[in-house]
Amino acid sequence: MNHWLLKSEPGTFSIDDLAARPRKTTSWDGVRNFQVRNMLRDAVKKGDQAFFYHSSCAVPGIVGIVTVAREAYPDATAFDPKDAHYDAASTPENPRWYAIDVKLIARFDRVVTLDELREHASTTLSDLLILRRGNRLSVTPVAKREWDFILSLA
């Protein structure tokens, strides 16, 4: 099983929004970055687990855990001209973008803040991509060692 970190802006879709969904499951769609597309399509597998990270908010940080309930499938929002993520270059016959389904496993009692993660940037979390300057990918891999360490902080 691989581990990941998924970013979401809580003003758009928060972990509480996920908790309120039927079966606590949502389609993780709207990804329009090729690197992230490739990861979703080729590397993210059913049963993988991911941290749910709140970005662009008062206290950025990790707020819970989700699991991959469904592997990559064509992102239907790309086919809808009225959708904000519409892409005329993506068709059902030849889809360019992919989505996955994620299901909430746990909402942390507190936020493991970005500041807190940074405290370990020179040691255990030195390779964590979210701590790299300029990292903007909405999906990033997390090593098992990093995963276990962050879980111990929560």
Add this chain to the structure above:
DNA sequence: GCCAACGTTGGC
């Protein structure tokens, strides 16, 4: 609102 970082686009 500012700014750094970086991906994408398009002219050449």
Add this chain to the structure above:
DNA sequence: GCCAACGTTGGC
């Protein structure tokens, strides 16, 4: 294939 312009992300 290069690179400037532009758009987006995200912390602050």
